[in-house]
Amino acid sequence: MKVGEKHYRTIWVKKGDNKTVQIIDQRNLPHEFIIEDLKTVEETARAIKDMHVRGAGLVGATAGFGIYFATLQASKENFDEDVKKLSEKILATRPTTNNISYAVKKQLRAMKKGKTVQEKISIALKTAQEITDEDAEFCRRLGEHGYKIIEEISKKKNGEPVNILTHCNAGWLAFVDYGTATAPIYEAFNRGINVHVWVDETRPRNQGARLTAWELSNHGVPHTVIADNVGGHLMQHGMVDMVIVGTDRTTHTGDVANKIGTYLKALAAKDNNIPFYVALPSSTFDWEMKDGVKEIPIEERGNEEVKYAQGLLDGKVQKVLLTPKDSPAANYAFDVTPRRLITGLITERGICEASEKGVLGLYPEKKK
Amino acid sequence: MKVGEKHYRTIWVKKGDNKTVQIIDQRNLPHEFIIEDLKTVEETARAIKDMHVRGAGLVGATAGFGIYFATLQASKENFDEDVKKLSEKILATRPTTNNISYAVKKQLRAMKKGKTVQEKISIALKTAQEITDEDAEFCRRLGEHGYKIIEEISKKKNGEPVNILTHCNAGWLAFVDYGTATAPIYEAFNRGINVHVWVDETRPRNQGARLTAWELSNHGVPHTVIADNVGGHLMQHGMVDMVIVGTDRTTHTGDVANKIGTYLKALAAKDNNIPFYVALPSSTFDWEMKDGVKEIPIEERGNEEVKYAQGLLDGKVQKVLLTPKDSPAANYAFDVTPRRLITGLITERGICEASEKGVLGLYPEKKK
Numbered sequence: 001m002k003v004g005e006k007h008y009r010t011i012w013v014k015k016g017d018n019k020t021v022q023i024i025d026q027r028n029l030p031h032e033f034i035i036e037d038l039k040t041v042e043e044t045a046r047a048i049k050d051m052h053v054r055g056a057g058l059v060g061a062t063a064g065f066g067i068y069f070a071t072l073q074a075s076k077e078n079f080d081e082d083v084k085k086l087s088e089k090i091l092a093t094r095p096t097t098n099n100i101s102y103a104v105k106k107q108l109r110a111m112k113k114g115k116t117v118q119e120k121i122s123i124a125l126k127t128a129q130e131i132t133d134e135d136a137e138f139c140r141r142l143g144e145h146g147y148k149i150i151e152e153i154s155k156k157k158n159g160e161p162v163n164i165l166t167h168c169n170a171g172w173l174a175f176v177d178y179g180t181a182t183a184p185i186y187e188a189f190n191r192g193i194n195v196h197v198w199v200d201e202t203r204p205r206n207q208g209a210r211l212t213a214w215e216l217s218n219h220g221v222p223h224t225v226i227a228d229n230v231g232g233h234l235m236q237h238g239m240v241d242m243v244i245v246g247t248d249r250t251t252h253t254g255d256v257a258n259k260i261g262t263y264l265k266a267l268a269a270k271d272n273n274i275p276f277y278v279a280l281p282s283s284t285f286d287w288e289m290k291d292g293v294k295e296i297p298i299e300e301r302g303n304e305e306v307k308y309a310q311g312l313l314d315g316k317v318q319k320v321l322l323t324p325k326d327s328p329a330a331n332y333a334f335d336v337t338p339r340r341l342i343t344g345l346i347t348e349r350g351i352c353e354a355s356e357k358g359v360l361g362l363y364p365e366k367k368k
Numbered sequence: 369m370k371v372g373e374k375h376y377r378t379i380w381v382k383k384g385d386n387k388t389v390q391i392i393d394q395r396n397l398p399h400e401f402i403i404e405d406l407k408t409v410e411e412t413a414r415a416i417k418d419m420h421v422r423g424a425g426l427v428g429a430t431a432g433f434g435i436y437f438a439t440l441q442a443s444k445e446n447f448d449e450d451v452k453k454l455s456e457k458i459l460a461t462r463p464t465t466n467n468i469s470y471a472v473k474k475q476l477r478a479m480k481k482g483k484t485v486q487e488k489i490s491i492a493l494k495t496a497q498e499i500t501d502e503d504a505e506f507c508r509r510l511g512e513h514g515y516k517i518i519e520e521i522s523k524k525k526n527g528e529p530v531n532i533l534t535h536c537n538a539g540w541l542a543f544v545d546y547g548t549a550t551a552p553i554y555e556a557f558n559r560g561i562n563v564h565v566w567v568d569e570t571r572p573r574n575q576g577a578r579l580t581a582w583e584l585s586n587h588g589v590p591h592t593v594i595a596d597n598v599g600g601h602l603m604q605h606g607m608v609d610m611v612i613v614g615t616d617r618t619t620h621t622g623d624v625a626n627k628i629g630t631y632l633k634a635l636a637a638k639d640n641n642i643p644f645y646v647a648l649p650s651s652t653f654d655w656e657m658k659d660g661v662k663e664i665p666i667e668e669r670g671n672e673e674v675k676y677a678q679g680l681l682d683g684k685v686q687k688v689l690l691t692p693k694d695s696p697a698a699n700y701a702f703d704v705t706p707r708r709l710i711t712g713l714i715t716e717r718g719i720c721e722a723s724e725k726g727v728l729g730l731y732p733e734k735k736k
Contacts, residue, residue, distance in 0.1 A: 030692040199695075201674065203571060203595040206690050209675075213695040225697040227571040227674055228596050229629025233703035236631070236661055261597025263604070267635040293604055306569070306595055307577075309677035311688030320679030320688050322574050324398040327567075327581040329593040335601035 001172040001186075002218060003033065009177050010058050011065070011132060018125065019072065021065045025052045026173055030214035031312045038062075041069045041086045048093040048100070051205070055174020056248045056284050057135040060099025064128035066090040067107035071117075071124040079117050084108070095297040096257055096334045098249035102283045103131050131283075132176050138281035138348035139178035146184025146244070146279055146346040147191065153241050154193045161222070162188070163241045165198040165231055168259035169211035170246020170279065180246040180279035182215065184346065189221050197223040198234060202259060204305040204331060228261050232268040243269050243276045244346075250278065252285055252366065254339030254354030255292025260332055266341035278337075278354070279346040285359065287366050292336040303329035369540040369554075370586055371401065377545050378426050379433070379500060386493065387440065389433045393420045394541060398582035399680045406430075409437045409454045416461040416468070419573070423542020424616045424652050425503040428467025432496035434458040435475035439485075439492040447485050452476070463665040464625055464702045466617035470651045471499050499651075500544050506649035506716035507546035514552025514612070514647055514714040515559065521609050522561045529590070530556070531609045533566040533599055536627035537579035538614020538647065548614040548647035550583065552714065557589050565591040566602060570627060572673040572699060596629050600636040611637050611644045612714075618646065620653055620734065622707030622722030623660025628700055634709040646705075646722070647714040653727065655734050660704040671697035 001008065014020040014037065025034040027050075036052060038044050044066035047053050053062050067087055074082035087104050094100060110127040114120035153162045168174075170181035178186065188195050197216055201209035209225050216223040226234070234240045243265055249257040256262070256278050269276040289295040306329040308319040323329060342354035352358035360367050369376065382388040382405065393402040395418075404420060406412050412434035415421050421430050435455055442450035455472050462468060478495040482488035521530045536542075538549035546554065556563050565584055569577035577593050584591040594602075602608045611633055617625040624630070624646050637644040657663040674697040676687040691697060710722035720726035728735050 031689075201571065201690065203569070203597060209691045209695075214692050217692050217695055223695065225674060225691050225695050227628065227699070229571060229627075229632065229703075230698070230700050232631040232635070233628060233666065233700050236703070259597075260595065260601060263600040264597065264632040264636055267600070267639055268632055271635055298601065306593060309679060309688060309690065311677060311690045313681070313686060313688045318681060318688055320677060320681045320686055321399075322569065322677065322679045323577045323593050324582050324585050327577075327585055327591065327593050330598070331595070332598050332601050335597075335604070 001177060001215065009136065010053065010173055011061050011176060013129070023047060023053050023062065024173070026054060026211065027052055028317045029210055031317050038065065039069065041066055041073055041089055044069055045089045045093050048090070054207070055169060056097055056099045056246060057139065057175030057180070057281060058173070059094060059097050060103045060283055061132045061135055061176050063090045063100045064103040064107060064131035067104060068124040068128045071121045076117050079120065083111070094299055096248050096299045098286050099283050106131060135175055135281060135283065136177040138283070139175050139180055139183050141348040142180060142279050142281065142346050143178055143183030143187040145350050146277070147187035149242065149275070149277065150184055150188040150195060151193055157241070159194055161194045161196040163196050163198060163239055165200070165234065165240045165243045165265065166212060167200040167208065167245050167262050167265055168202045169207040171212050171215040173211050173215060174246060180281065181244040182212070183279060184244060185221065186219060189219070195221065197221060198231065198240060199223050199225045200228050200231060200261065201225055202261065203228055207259070231265050235268045235272040235274055240274055242274060245278055247278050247280050247284055248334060249286050249296055250280055250284055250345065251289045251292045252287050252359045253290050253356045254342060254345065254359060256337045256342060256354070257292060257296045257334050258337065260335050263335040263337045266337040270341050275343040276341060277344050277346055278342055281348055282363060293338060296336055298335070299333040301331045301333050303331050306331050369545060369583065377504065378421065378541055379429050379544060381497070391415060391421050391430065392541070394422060394579065395420055396685045397578055399685050406433065407437065409434055409441055409457055412437055413457045413461050416458070422575070423537060424465055424467045424614060425507065425543030425548070425649060426541070427462060427465055428471045428651055429500045429503055429544050431458045431468045432471040432475060432499035435472060436492040436496045439489045444485050447488065451479070462667055464616050464667045466654050467651050474499060503543055503649060503651065504545040506651070507543050507548055507551050509716040510548060510647050510649065510714050511546055511551030511555040513718050514645070515555035517610065517643070517645065518552055518556040518563060519561055525609070527562055529562045529564040531564050531566060531607055533568070533602065533608045533611045533633065534580060535568040535576065535613050535630050535633055536570045537575035539580050539583040541579050541583060542614060548649065549612040550580070551647060552612060553589065554587060557587070563589065565589060566599065566608060567591050567593045568596050568599060568629065569593055570629065571596055575627070599633050603636045603640040603642055608642055610642060613646055615646050615648050615652055616702060617654050617664055618648055618652055618713065619657045619660045619664070620655050620727045621658050621724045622710060622713065622727060624705045624710060624722070625660060625664045625702050626705065628703050631703040631705045634705040638709050643711040644709060645712050645714055646710055649716055650731060661706060664704055666703070667701040669699045669701050671699050674699050
């Protein structure tokens with residue numbers, strides 16, 4: 001997508017140096033736009049864990065390149081074992097997101113076809129690039145499926161703005177390109193459909209206020225930032241026509257782990273009879289777990305993210321203390337929305353019911 | 369309640385000067401503790417509107433003193449008319465809160481008994497003090513009724529901590545003393561019941577993170593600050609035993625206007641079968657409106673509260689910009705929780721069902 005006049009993806013191999021990968025360090029957006037070089041497994045793991053990169057698809061793509069770095073760092077003697085060991089550093093970064101293990105598994109499986117170390121290194125680079133391209137392509141396709149829902153509502157409203165609420169950032173910054181929740185919105189906007197987006201600020205890290213608002217601004221999409229507390233009130237008063245969110249892991253039975261607070265919006269949508277959609281590439285499906293609320297591990301992060309808020313002051317990104325200095329705080333990063341609250345899943349293959357039947361209908365090869 | 373070792377109320381007549389009222393300016397708490405003098409209707413209206421004071425009971429009490437100032441400012445010739453006109457300035461401050469009109473009506477009614485201007489001024493001072501004392505006394509009493517609910521849960525949990533979630537600040541800072549949502553908690557804590565409070569930070573003004581956390585710290589009550597997004601996840605995982613919140617206006621049919629986001633927590637409590645209580649003095653009841661969602665006016669405040677976060681940096685209270693500079697933002701201050709989601713109302717007369725029948729059962733004199 002565009003930043004100013006230039007087209008960017010969120011991750012790419014550095015021009016003329018295929019041992020370096022470049023990312024947009026998203027921590028200080030929208031106030032500072034910084035490009036960062038990654039060259040090692042350790043740098044890659046830190047970039048994921050400390051959220052220089054974040055979002056399901058992008059951490060997956062970054063993990064893919066992490067495994068490529070592992071092949072560069074592994075000894076020739078114990079190559080497979082070393083790569084496996086280094087991959088643990090990548091897997092340990094963020095427990096909730098499915099796309100990390102998806103990328104690592106895909107890499108390890110692909111490398112088995114290589115006979116020599118050099119062949120395996122080549123395969124790892126190629127596979128990392130494939131994961132990246134696949135993510136962008138899947139997001140593009142789900143936008144093509146998803147915009148039709150918006151178009152339908154637009155027709156019913158005779159062209160009045162379709163008000164779409166989204167939580168966190170499931171935009172192109174969270175993936176390689178296009179995004180998931182935003183892909184149908186961009187597609188609808190590009191086709192001239194009248195849309196307006198309610199952007200949940202998404203405390204504690206404000207990915208909505210910082211990233212989604214910035215993306216939508218850059219693309220010219222009308223939007224309004226709101227506190228996370230507001231969505232229910234808007235829905236009660238007919239000011240939301242649909243909700244679209246992304247996800248970090250979705251069980252093949254339809255339960256959706258996404259940024260903390262998503263469940264509350266799903267409850268409000270249900271209570272007010274408003275369609276609630278989740279958009280995801282199939283790399284986010286967990287094909288093993290059946291009960292998302294019980295089984296999906298929920299990441300807990302440092303409490304300083306809750307006690308402080310970060311933003312621009314005097315031209316610098318700075319943090320202010322919100323709470324009494326010694327008050328304890330807790331920071332659960334995700335919650336799980338049960339399938340019963342979800343209208344549908346928007347995937348690269350089309351839209352399905354949030355249920356085992358619905359998902360396996362689109363992905364029959366996953367039937368056991 | 370105590371601040372350090374000293375007992376404070378949130379509003380009082382200045383010692384030795386009964387033409388000055390003092391308040392705690394709550395805008396910079398917990399970082400700065402400032403006492404402010406009020407001497408005029410205009411200062412009083414500004415203190416309410418700009419939230420030097422806030423919370424249903426406290427804005428009611430402050431409004432009461434505002435009318436006393438009106439009697440001091442009114443001309444002798446057009447006294448009644450002048451007081452009426454000045455009272456409009458108080459009524460116009462914050463549309464959602466019932467306690468303001470409660471206090472103004474009570475004052476204007478009481479003053480009718482005065483025959484001379486001097487008598488009316490005396491009545492206004494006395495009535496303002498009565499409103500203040502009544503608020504403190506009602507809060508004390510509702511604590512005595514409400515703690516029994518906590519005690520009951522404590523027994524079932526064999527003394528394990530009772531986890532109580534609260535939203536915004538309905539503590540003593542929001543009233544004259546004791547608070548509403550916090551009164552049962554303080555009472556339970558003082559009686560040795562093991563309690564732990566989940567404190568919603570309550571964006572955009574962070575009354576939870578700033579005020580409730582500060583109150584509970586000062587009183588030694590175990591608590592943990594969380595982002596507003598977290599409560600649903602905690603409830604899904606058995607980490608919340610009950611919810612208690614305050615209210616700015618409750619219809620006599622049981623619908624509750626409270627700080628924006630309350631409705632979302634009520635939905636989550638219902639979905640997880642967790643008791644959801646609302647604590648209020650009867651001054652917060654609206655005896656006219658029947659449908660809270662449709663009828664209660666919802667205040668919209670300036671969008672800078674959403675775009676910025678305020679906190680401590682370098683020893684000063686400062687604001688950081690969260691969003692892109694030009695992104696629009698909206699700031700609805702309250703929402704309405706329908707009675708069907710509420711387990712009970714805790715009042716100074718006891719606990720009742722959130723319904724017309726329940727409320728009129730406790731307040732039979734209000735039957736028409």
